[in-house]
Amino acid sequence: MADLTSTFCGIKSPNPFWLASAPPTDKEYNVRRAFEAGWGGVVWKTLGEEGPPVVNVNGPRYGAIYGADRRLLGLNNIELITDRPLEVNLEEMTRVKKDYPDRALIASVMVPCDAESWKSIIPRIAETGCDGFELNFGCPHGMAERGMGAAVGQVPEYIEMVTRWCKEATDLPVIVKLTPNITNILAPAEAALRGGADAVSLINTINSIATVNLDLFAPEPMIDGKGTHGGYCGPAVKPIAMNMVAEIARNPETANLPISGIGGVTTWRDAAEFMALGAGNVQVCTAAMTYGFKIVQEMISGLSQYLDEKDMALSELVGKATPNVTDWQYLNLNHVTKAEISQDDCIKCGRCYAACEDTSHQAIEMSADRTFTVKDEECVACNLCVNVCPIEGCITMKTLEKGEVDPRTGETVGDYANWTTHPNNVAACSAE
Amino acid sequence: MSNTPLTPGITAGRLPEESYAAQFSDLHPVLDEHEALVAADRCYFCHDAPCMTACPTSIDVPLFIRQIMTGTPEAAAKTILEQNILGGMCARVCPTETLCEEVCVREVAEGKPVEIGRLQRYATDILMEKGEHPFTRAEPTGKTVAVVGAGPAGLSAAHRLAMYGHDVVMFDARPKSGGLNEYGIASYKAPDGFAQKEVDWLMQIGGITVVNGKKLGAELSLEGLKSEYDAVFLAIGLAGVNALRAEGEDKGGVLDAVDFISELRQAEDLSKLPVGRNVVVIGGGMTAVDAAVQAKLLGAQNVSMVYRRGRARMSASEYEQDLAASKGVQIFYNAAPVAVYGNGSVTEVEFEYTAEDGGTLKGTGETFRLPADQVFKAIGQTLDGVPDEVEITGGKIAVDAVGRTSVSGIWAGGDCATGGEDLTVTAVAEGRDAAEDIHAKLMEG
Numbered sequence: 033m034a035d036l037t038s039t040f041c042g043i044k045s046p047n048p049f050w051l052a053s054a055p056p057t058d059k060e061y062n063v064r065r066a067f068e069a070g071w072g073g074v075v076w077k078t079l080g081e082e083g084p085p086v087v088n089v090n091g092p093r094y095g096a097i098y099g100a101d102r103r104l105l106g107l108n109n110i111e112l113i114t115d116r117p118l119e120v121n122l123e124e125m126t127r128v129k130k131d132y133p134d135r136a137l138i139a140s141v142m143v144p145c146d147a148e149s150w151k152s153i154i155p156r157i158a159e160t161g162c163d164g165f166e167l168n169f170g171c172p173h174g175m176a177e178r179g180m181g182a183a184v185g186q187v188p189e190y191i192e193m194v195t196r197w198c199k200e201a202t203d204l205p206v207i208v209k210l211t212p213n214i215t216n217i218l219a220p221a222e223a224a225l226r227g228g229a230d231a232v233s234l235i236n237t238i239n240s241i242a243t244v245n246l247d248l249f250a251p252e253p254m255i256d257g258k259g260t261h262g263g264y265c266g267p268a269v270k271p272i273a274m275n276m277v278a279e280i281a282r283n284p285e286t287a288n289l290p291i292s293g294i295g296g297v298t299t300w301r302d303a304a305e306f307m308a309l310g311a312g313n314v315q316v317c318t319a320a321m322t323y324g325f326k327i328v329q330e331m332i333s334g335l336s337q338y339l340d341e342k343d344m345a346l347s348e349l350v351g352k353a354t355p356n357v358t359d360w361q362y363l364n365l366n367h368v369t370k371a372e373i374s375q376d377d378c379i380k381c382g383r384c385y386a387a388c389e390d391t392s393h394q395a396i397e398m399s400a401d402r403t404f405t406v407k408d409e410e411c412v413a414c415n416l417c418v419n420v421c422p423i424e425g426c427i428t429m430k431t432l433e434k435g436e437v438d439p440r441t442g443e444t445v446g447d448y449a450n451w452t453t454h455p456n457n458v459a460a461c462s463a464e
Numbered sequence: 465m466s467n468t469p470l471t472p473g474i475t476a477g478r479l480p481e482e483s484y485a486a487q488f489s490d491l492h493p494v495l496d497e498h499e500a501l502v503a504a505d506r507c508y509f510c511h512d513a514p515c516m517t518a519c520p521t522s523i524d525v526p527l528f529i530r531q532i533m534t535g536t537p538e539a540a541a542k543t544i545l546e547q548n549i550l551g552g553m554c555a556r557v558c559p560t561e562t563l564c565e566e567v568c569v570r571e572v573a574e575g576k577p578v579e580i581g582r583l584q585r586y587a588t589d590i591l592m593e594k595g596e597h598p599f600t601r602a603e604p605t606g607k608t609v610a611v612v613g614a615g616p617a618g619l620s621a622a623h624r625l626a627m628y629g630h631d632v633v634m635f636d637a638r639p640k641s642g643g644l645n646e647y648g649i650a651s652y653k654a655p656d657g658f659a660q661k662e663v664d665w666l667m668q669i670g671g672i673t674v675v676n677g678k679k680l681g682a683e684l685s686l687e688g689l690k691s692e693y694d695a696v697f698l699a700i701g702l703a704g705v706n707a708l709r710a711e712g713e714d715k716g717g718v719l720d721a722v723d724f725i726s727e728l729r730q731a732e733d734l735s736k737l738p739v740g741r742n743v744v745v746i747g748g749g750m751t752a753v754d755a756a757v758q759a760k761l762l763g764a765q766n767v768s769m770v771y772r773r774g775r776a777r778m779s780a781s782e783y784e785q786d787l788a789a790s791k792g793v794q795i796f797y798n799a800a801p802v803a804v805y806g807n808g809s810v811t812e813v814e815f816e817y818t819a820e821d822g823g824t825l826k827g828t829g830e831t832f833r834l835p836a837d838q839v840f841k842a843i844g845q846t847l848d849g850v851p852d853e854v855e856i857t858g859g860k861i862a863v864d865a866v867g868r869t870s871v872s873g874i875w876a877g878g879d880c881a882t883g884g885e886d887l888t889v890t891a892v893a894e895g896r897d898a899a900e901d902i903h904a905k906l907m908e909g
Contacts, residue, residue, distance in 0.1 A: 100505040102498075379573035382511030402514070422508050423573070 034339035036332060036346055038072060040313045041205045041231040041290045043163045045072035045136040048313035048346065049303065049331050052294055053078050053140035053166060053209075056320045058114060060124035064131070069325035070332060073136025075233075075315060078113035078168045079121055081143040081153060086112045086175075092253035095242030095262060104322050106268035108242040110253060110260055112174045113142050118153075125160040137161070138207065142168040142180050145190060147197050154201040164205035167198060169220070170236020172213050172263045182236070185211035188223035195227025205230040207292060210276075212269075213239050217276040221286045232280065233292035233315060235273040237263025266318035270296030274309055278357045281310025298327075300334025307346075308353035361451045368438045368445050369413040369429040371395070371406045377426035378404060384417035384427060392416050409439040469741065469765040473837050474717060476738040478763025484734040487761040491652045491787075492556075492582055500586040503579045504533040508569060515564035515580055520884060520893040521548035525564060525580055532587055541591035542598045544584055549623045549896070550616055552592055552662050553645050554889045555585035556654045559750075561783040563889070592661070597668035602629035604671070607906045610635065610693040612680050615643015616888045617699035617878025619666055620895030621902075625697075626671035628903045633693070634672055637679035643701055644879075645888065647726040650754035652761070681849030690873055695902045698854075698861060698869070698876040699895060702845035702886075708746060710813075712804035713841075721745060721755035721842035728758055740838030743767045744813050745793075746801055747842030748778040753785070755840045756793045767793045768834050772800040772818055772825060802831060810836050847880055857882050867898030875902055 038048040050073035051057050051066055058077040066074055080086055088111055097106040114121060129137045139162045143149040154165065169185030176182040184190045191208060198206050208224035210217065212235040224232050239261050241251040251259030273295025280286045293311030297303050298319040306314050319327050339346060373384070373396075380402040388396040395410035396417060406417075418427045432438060432445045453460050467477045479487065495503060507529040515525040523544050531540035544551035560566075560581035571577035591598065607630045611622045614636035622632045640646050645659040667674075678684050680700055689696045705720045707713065717740065731737045739762040745752050748771030756769045769788060771778055775797050778785065785795060799815040806812065813836050816827040847859055855862040855870035860882045867875040877894030884890035 101502050379569040380510075380514070381508045381569040382513075383508060386511035398511075402512075 034336040034344075034346065036072075036336060036339075038313050038346065040136075040292060041164070041207065043073070043136050043138070043205055044134075045313070046134055047072035047328075047332055048307070048335075049073075049328050050075060050136060050138070050292070050313060050315045051320060052315035052317040053138075053168065054317040054321070055111065056317060056325070059116065059121075060128055063124075063128050063137075066320075066325050066328075067128075067132045067135050070328045071135070071325065072313075073138065073163075075138040075140050075166050076121065076125055076162075078140040078142045078171070079118055079153070079157065080113050081149055082118045085115050085117055088112055088115050089255050091255040095252045097242055097268065104266060104318075106240075106242065106264055106266040107318050107321065108240045108253075108262035108264045109237070110173050110262040113168070113171065122157065122160050125157075125162060129161040129163075136163050138164050138166050140166045140168050140209070141198075142171065142175060145179055145184055145194065150194060150197045151201045154198055158202050158204055162204070164207060164230070165198060165202065166207040166209050166233060167194060168209050168236075169194070170209045170211040170234075172211060172237055172239050173261060182211040182213055185209075185220055185236070186214055188219045191220050191223040192227035195224050195229045199228035207231040207233050209236055209294075210234040211236045212272060212276060212295075217279050218283050218286065221280045221283070221289065225286055225289050229289070231290035231292060231312070232286075233294055234276055234280075235269065235295045237265045238269055238272065240264030265295065266322075267296040267298055267302075270302060274306060277306060277311050278309040278354065281351060281354045282357050298322075300331045300338065303331055304335060304338055304349065307349050308351070309357065310351045310354045312350055363450060364448045365451065365454060366446045366449050368432040368436075370408050370411045370432065371413060371415075371417050371427055372430045373404055373406060373417075373427050374425070375403065377423050379423055379426075380404070381422060383420045383422065387416050387420045411440065467763075469763045472741055474738045474740045477735045478739065479735070481735045488652050488655060488734060488758075490655050491650075492585075494589055495579075495582050495586045500532055500537075500583060503583055504529045506570060507533075507578045510569055514567035514569065515578075518563045518567045519547075520563070520887065520890045521551075521554070521896070522893075523547045523551065523564075523584070528587060529578065529580070529583055532583055537587040537590040538594070538596070538598075540583075540587035544588060545591075545598060547896075548889065548892050549620050549666060550645070550662065550888065550892045551584060552588040552665075553616070553654060553659065554892065555581050555588055556658070557645075557649055558889050559781045559783070559887070562781050592665050595665070597665060599623075599627055599669055601627055601670045604631065605629040605906065607631065607695075608633070608693045609695045609697060609902060609906075610689045611697045611699060612684065612689070613643060613699035613701055613878065613880070614638075614641035614663075614674065614676075615699055615701050615878060615891065616645060617881075617891035617895035617898075618643065618697070619663065620892040621697045621699065621875075621877065621899040622672050622895075623666050623669055624896050624899035625902060626669045628899075630671070630694075630903070630906065632672045633675060635675045635678045635680075635684060637677065637682075637703075639676050641674055641676070643699075647729055648722060648751070648754075649729070649888075650725065650758055651729055652758075679849060681851070686851045686853070686871075686874070690871075694873075694906055696874045697867070697895070697898055697902065698850070698874065698880060699878040699891070700847075700849060701879045702847055704846035704848040705841065706844045706846060708801050708804075708841055708843065710801040710803055712806070712810075713801075715804050715806050716809035717806070717837055718804055718810055718839040718841065721747065721751050721840035722845065724755050724840055725751065725758065728762075734762065737762060739764050740836070741765045742835045743838045743840065744834050744836040745769045745840045745842055746813075747771065747840075747844070748773065748780060749842060749844070750780050750784060751845075752840075752842035753780045753788050753793075755842055757788050757791045759838070759840070760791050760793055764838075766835075768796060769793050770796040770799050770801070770813075770815055770834070772798070773820065774798055799832070800825070800827065802827075804836075804839065805833075810839050812836060813839060845879070850880070865897075866901035867894055868901065 036047040053075040093111045171181030208229040243252045290312045293306030294315040528540040528543040565577035568577035611634040642659040743759040743764045745756040760767045861876040875898040878891035
């Protein structure tokens, strides 16, 4: 069994799987059960300032989209930060951390955007024995209307300022949680770094309307005939989250900033993908909310097996794919591939044909007996046939060797060459 | 003392009275909504789908399944019914395992097809339970068509013709419409009076007058119909029954399987329907299976089905054979009846083993006897009541691809006519296609 012990911006945990700040980490009862189930760490549900806590709606808080067999693909929520008194949360955190000293316990915090609010609450929370802080600059609904959450996360200057206040108020690691509801994730990430952040975590949820009730004509979740945008999460957001993680990991300025990857992590494989792109650990919420805490056991066994098979340490996995994330302009335009259909595996559904014929390059031929073959002289290797084929591995991409002639263009496959030197590129640098 | 399966002779009430309903309940219960969505999601929406080609009525299967998947089963039902107005019955009785589901790419790939038949039933049941009829009759054309036979072919043709605005009179020899749907199909395939419900639903199109108790060659003459109507469609089925050609087949207790099935379908109380202790069914088609299984379900102790050829030649599908076996029917292959024994009523049937020799079936000389107090003959039906002027080929009315007979103005379809297998769905297709041709002909001017 591979060693999954993780150290993330100085915070140790027995594995890199943390529960994200959300309903699963709302209170002592849940967190104890999570730790018993095997979670390496927990980011406690976001704490707010002292005094009367926020209130939540009393109607539905979640909306969902589904795949086949009601498999939950995306969840959207309109829940706010903790609606329990600060004092109660702090007492519970103290007790839990005392009983689980080896697990990471992170305090997520969101208070109004003034120095006094942040500087007074941080030391107070530190007394619980927590291992670090996560600044919630991401929550896109409700709290943002009050100038908190995403309202801070969308203004890099605020991120930098609040991060600095917190760093001045504690020696513990400070993680800044980023909102994806911006145009370029690098701006807030760089701001967090300037403010002294020890790490960033992303993504928080995405502004979303999950479904529209077509009888009552209102977004869902619907409260008394009205709806509001919520925060979208779950497997559906993973590609968006992974891109943002990769952007930060490959950006020279933020390349050494630890990243806690969040967004649709459901299995060990999702976690491994995030980590390969540069995440030092991952946080999970929707998968736990869908299947319960026990899923971490599959994540632990799966990641261990994978690392064993690759004979790789967990730390080696982190960022292993980052160097291969590049800009389009650097992709090798002389890498020529052709789709190839395995007739042994083909079940003759014709989906590749319909997709190619109707929407792509008319590069698949269908015979009277439903044999489907690729016309190399038409195939641009778009991969759509591979994507729509219901049989994994039935259609593959065969790479033409250097010196072979591409039947589509009549050109001989040559050495690596990209757009920056391409003759059609008016801005191309000279090849010399 | 009540009867049991062991009570000798032919008797009713072999089972506890309360058990009949369960014995004859729906073979495949309807899918619930979630099951339907899961089943629908398995469809790959194939290009030029093989299932659609395999369906004699060419139902757009991928489209109707997608309509189910998106929560519009009524639209799915309309897609089905546009091609096959008896889509509800076909969903129940079609041998899908040898039609659409056999060629489903997921059957080929995984041995587990999309459940097309059950999905079809899901959609059609929803529409029909709402009592909605999704088609409307065109303005009357003033043309009249006689449809002889109110079975699947007749109903299909009558509906299409009425929809086009023609006035249809549909005759049938029996007291109820539906043909084999009503009289000739195992009751567990279409329980709860579905056949009549479907006829009633179909008649909502309007423009169809039903006349029961009139048989071609008896109360009806082709000459009369020809002179009275602008077109005639014959869908009279196969009313005759083949003889065993075994010594002693006239003994008591030797019956036609179709009569047994019909009697069972019409019985108000199955506990009053007599059945033998030892039942022997002779034949290898769907009728044989339906008779054998239902005899067993009625409480017969031993039911044997004897077919003169090998398993592969049996016209009942493998699925049907397995169904019979699972209900406790013992199937004998390669055995032909030689003689029926008994003093007045049958007590034993003697069979001779057979072997195929270059296509011809020959007795091996070895014989065996099965005890029997009831024998059902299910060795095929024959055409009956067709006037000589109509050309017959291979025992059926000769028709072209659109159902035209040798006589101008007379069309035919269903089991009585050449072309296609003797299946409900084939009859529906033939009725529909003949109606299209009749319509085109009548509107020529």
